[in-house]
Amino acid sequence: MKIGFDAKRAFLNKAGLGNYSRNTLMGLMKYHPQHQYLLYTPEFRTDLFKEYPFFETIHPAGSAFPFYKSFWRTFLLSGKIRKEGLDLFHGLSNELPAGIHRTKVPSVVTIHDLIFMNFPGLYKAVDRKIYFEKVRYACHASGRIIATSRQTRNDLIYHLNVDPLKVEVIYQGISERFFLNHYMEDTDQVLKRYRLPSRFILTVGTIEPRKNQLGVLRAIHRGNLDIPYVIVGKSTMYTELIMEYIEKHGLHNRVFILTNVPDFELPALYQKAECMVYLSHYEGFGLPIVEAMACGCPVITSSVSSLPEIGGEAVLYCNPDDEEALANLVSRVIENPALAKDMSRKGKKRAWDFHPENHVEALMDFYRKVADHDE
Numbered sequence: 001m002k003i004g005f006d007a008k009r010a011f012l013n014k015a016g017l018g019n020y021s022r023n024t025l026m027g028l029m030k031y032h033p034q035h036q037y038l039l040y041t042p043e044f045r046t047d048l049f050k051e052y053p054f055f056e057t058i059h060p061a062g063s064a065f066p067f068y069k070s071f072w073r074t075f076l077l078s079g080k081i082r083k084e085g086l087d088l089f090h091g092l093s094n095e096l097p098a099g100i101h102r103t104k105v106p107s108v109v110t111i112h113d114l115i116f117m118n119f120p121g122l123y124k125a126v127d128r129k130i131y132f133e134k135v136r137y138a139c140h141a142s143g144r145i146i147a148t149s150r151q152t153r154n155d156l157i158y159h160l161n162v163d164p165l166k167v168e169v170i171y172q173g174i175s176e177r178f179f180l181n182h183y184m185e186d187t188d189q190v191l192k193r194y195r196l197p198s199r200f201i202l203t204v205g206t207i208e209p210r211k212n213q214l215g216v217l218r219a220i221h222r223g224n225l226d227i228p229y230v231i232v233g234k235s236t237m238y239t240e241l242i243m244e245y246i247e248k249h250g251l252h253n254r255v256f257i258l259t260n261v262p263d264f265e266l267p268a269l270y271q272k273a274e275c276m277v278y279l280s281h282y283e284g285f286g287l288p289i290v291e292a293m294a295c296g297c298p299v300i301t302s303s304v305s306s307l308p309e310i311g312g313e314a315v316l317y318c319n320p321d322d323e324e325a326l327a328n329l330v331s332r333v334i335e336n337p338a339l340a341k342d343m344s345r346k347g348k349k350r351a352w353d354f355h356p357e358n359h360v361e362a363l364m365d366f367y368r369k370v371a372d373h374d375e
Contacts, residue, residue: 001087001371003028004105007039007057008073009093010049015206015234017093017112019263019287020148020172022049024092027173027360029054038084040077042069078103088371091142095134101141106370109138110146113284114155115210122210136160144370146170146363148285151306168366171310172285173359175263178294179351182267190268194258200228201330202273202297204266204288205280207233207242207257212279212302212320214242219279221249223327227334228254232269235259270295275333275340278302279320286310290354293347298340300329310354314346 010021028037029051037055044059046052058080060072078099081089089100091109100107116123116131123131139145139160145167147153153169156162191198201220205211213231220229231242239257246255261269270276276292278301286307289299293314301307303317311317316333318325333340352358 001367002036002038002085003367004038004040004081004084004086004089006073006077006089006091006093006095006097007041008043010039011041011045011052012043012048014048016287018048019175020110020112021092022051023173023175023356024359024363025055026051027356028363031357031360032364038086040073040080042073074098081105088367090367091138094131094138096138096141098137106143106373107141108144108146108366108370109142110148111135111139111152111156112148113152113282114159115282115284117159118155118282119210139166142166143373144168144366146366148172149306149309151309152284170362170366171354171359172287173354173356174287174290174294174351176356177264178267178270178291179355180267182271187268187272190265191272193265194256194261196230196256196272197228198272199274199334200230200256200272201225201334202230202232202269202276202292203278204232204269204276204291205278206236207231207239207259208236209238210281212281214238214245215320215323216277216279216326217242217245217251217255219323219326220330221245221251221254222323223331225327225330225334227274227330228256230256230258230269230273232258232261232266266291267295270297273297275300275330275343277326277330278307279318279326280305280307281320283307289315290351294351294354296344296348298333298343299347300326300333312350314343314350316343 009017039055039057041059075098077097082103086105089105089107094111096109116128139162147167147169150169153167157164203213270292275298278289280302282305289301292299299315301315302320316329
């Protein structure tokens with residue numbers, strides 16, 4: 001098959017949608033190299049997606065018009081897709097180009113979450129409007145929809161009245177690097193590079209209110225847990241609230257905030273952590289908990305949204321607003337080696353359900369069904 005992708009996020013987003021796009025594309029190339037994959041992107045940057053030479057990449061030529069690249073992706077891409085003779089087009093990140101439904105090219109779109117509808121207060125009104133129109137059009141114009149969890153599928157049906165038969169749940173895969181056993185010397189070097197202690201609690205993800213890192217910090221501090229806390233993720237204005245709490249309570253030597261950790265160093269941090277705490281208020285999937293499980297790191301996460309669905313019986317859960325309960329769970333894990341070992345074993349087993357090969361095989365079966373149905 002000749003398959004085209006909206007690959008903007010693969011080139012421009014470090015985490016989240018970027019990881020999903022890169023993992024999907026590399027998995028397809030590794031396990032199904034017999035097909036032809038075309039990547040459409042408004043900007044061509046290689047620092048995040050170094051494997052791009054394996055693909056045919058299409059991007060707009062330079063223009064004096066400042067918004068031309070965005071215009072090209074939204075309004076001109078359908079014309080190129082029609083001329084290319086694709087068997088299928090996949091919008092990897094909640095969007096499809098305008099006019100795709102008139103090209104006669106079968107299309108699918110991955111919808112990751114509807115957080116902007118579940119938590120509207122986290123977004124500006126104009127951004128909510130833009131996201132809503134993009135997602136609504138993509139759901140209408142696509143032949144089929146991929147949801148990354150049952151939670152997202154249910155949200156699509158509830159909020160947008162999408163036909164349940166149109167939505168298929170395909171869990172995303174994680175990078176194979178998280179399934180590898182890294183040498184002790186290598187992991188120790190990562191700790192030295194960031195001047196981290198030998199024991200710590202870890203949270204990975206954009207530092208923002210929804211991810212609730214401050215709630216984790218308060219739980220550790222108020223619970224008098226004698227263990228440092230390491231926060232890894234992109235910084236936002238929310239980071240300032242965390243810094244204020246650190247300053248107020250004199251926790252400078254107990255909290256480490258790392259905002260620029262490359263993906264290839266994450267396995268070392270997961271493997272060294274006593275446990276990974278992910279107290280998010282809402283997730284469409286929850287990639288860090290799968291990464292942690294694959295590395296054998298015990299996981300404590302929220303009992304809401306998609307997280308119980310993804311973690312299964314391998315992790316411990318608590319209400320994201322119950323800091324006392326979280327402190328008790330963390331204490332149980334770090335003071336009970338047998339429990340931590342059992343969680344590590346169960347987590348590794350659960351993580352194999354999200355191995356990239358499993359994701360890609362489900363995706364390719366889905367592609368074939370969509371392409372065959374439209375012939």
